[in-house]
Amino acid sequence: MTTMISIRSLKKHFFIHDGFLSRNTKTVKAVDGVSLDIDHGEILGLVGESGCGKTTLGRMSINLIEPTSGEVFFDRVNILKLDKQSLNKLRPKMQIIFQDPFSSLNPRFTVERIIGEAMMVHGLADKSNLRSKITEIMQKVGLPNSFMNRYPHEFSGGQRQRIGIARALSLSPRYLVCDEPVSALDVSIQAQIINLLQELQEKENITILFISHDLNVVKHLSHRTAVMYLGQIVETAPTEILNKDAAHPYTRALLAAKPSTNPKKTNNHVSLSGDVPSPLNPPSGCHFHTRCPEAMDRCKTEKPTTLELAKEHTVKCHLYN
Amino acid sequence: MPTTTPLLQIENLTTSFQTNDSAVQAVRGVSLHVNHAEILAIVGESGCGKSVTALSILRLIPIPPGRFESGEIKFNNQDLLNLSEADMQKVRGNDISMIFQEPMTSLNPIFTIGDQIGEAIIQHQNTTKGETRKQTLELLYKVSIASPEIRIDQYPHELSGGMKQRVMIAIAIACRPSLLIADEPTTALDVTIQAQILNLLSSLKQESEMSILLITHNLGIVAQFADRVTVMYSGKIVEEASVDSLFESPMHPYTRGLLNSLPKEDNKSKLESIPGSVPHPAYLPQGCAFHPRCKDAMPRCQKQPPLSNLKKESTHKVACWLYEECVKEVR
Incomplete structure (x- = not known):
């Protein structure tokens, strides 16, 4: 398999001013040196708690947020170095589905316009065949044709998310960022959308970066999983291996914290103490050492490097040195 | 059935809201009870009436547009719906208290x-x-x-x-308080924090023997923390059972659908989803509200099935015509 997306030491730092006239600035290192590869036709799950930088990373991977430093290659093209024109030409190939289907659709546009607008802008359809193309895409995501002239407020959350997916698919993308696409939906609807994404991915062989905080969903859907903590990727592994033999203490804690739906199987409550530290002032050394049950002295001072445990299984932890 | 009277007993509660055109019933004839030192979970999808049930207990529903159409809420043998506002204020926060979903805004x-x-x-x-x-x-x-x-x-x-x-x-x-109502207490929190909060709640429960009414849509939380569970759909209770019994043998097609639509532990096959979506409370289908989405629907489902015990001695209740035969035998 060949690499579709290749991210190299990507960083995004946000600067926060202390006060209106103050010269003090603080830095939030939202994403701090992330390198990641996604293969053609692969679903990579990206998990982590809120504020760990997973959304920022996802958006940078399609150049929606400009990184502070680093490189992003889309099919061997560095998309951060492209001029505006060539970037716009590439845009249809990379699309995003947003978390909140209630705020990501323009309430004053009809479904037809929401789905069709991008195709018109990119010249993928003209007035004569726009309607038939929209019909085709709506069928693909399971929306009846009669919805075409209706407005977003008339739909339920699941239907709106389908509209969002239709909009992303209208440009036949090859890389799709799904930013928590099901976390705002009810369980029964969630399953419908997961099935839809899985079907579409199999049929069209789209490469997907699936961002979520729900480990069950990521486990079900993704081929490989990356775990993020405070702006850094602490572990990546094929999903099956990650769930069986998680190496990083943080991954293990995440897996243990997720409540099992089997009442007989009580969780081995090794829940983490404390909160995620503020990204304004992350701990020294390994960012996780303040909450880590296995922290050693060197974790407080020395930053761990990324180690390869097995094929495709990398971890950032001093335990494995 | 336990011989002691339950701490909280809701009988046939109906709460409606006046809209421009009509009154919409958010809770339609709900009966449930919470025993002493027990965690009862109410599960259901958004809009099924679980939060309105909880707010009704504390009478935190704004009236109007809200209205209690029928029913009684007995807490320690006094009907909360008949108390004066001053007496009610003494109950709130003292005997019954509540944790809300959004700690950021509450x-x-x-x-x-x-x-x-x-x-x-x-x-x-x-x-x-x-x-x-x-x-x-x-x-x-x-x-x-x-x-x-x-x-x-x-x-x-x-x-x-x-x-x-x-x-x-x-x-x-x-x-x-002797009863704590927790309305989606961990929905806004991360998993590791969620585990901390739930552990805290269950240790507090053990210490002080208070009862908890836990409202959630997360079946994992129900399985791990509750003693009994009621499943709500479109303002009605469709199934009530002990946690073990519900997860071992779910009866109602809706409960089964919910459990099937969760990603499995070791299965990558397609998820079984429930087709369609939750009906709008102003335009409920006739009879069992679930029948348009139910794969076992039959002509009988045009009539509302009662919530009845499945077996003698058992506390597993279900409201579905599929089990009519078993129910008849019990009677």
């Missing part, structure tokens, strides 16, 4: 943590300032907030989401 940003916890204590107990502060510190310690002496004088924006929810819990347990 604390007042312009008062310190100490003030807000102290308010609950002063409201219901005649304590002096010093005593209140002492009790507040004890409460903060009890909900495992690190360095309570500093936190007590801080404002909500200085705390993280998990700590705010701990403060909410401290306010709720300030007067040692």
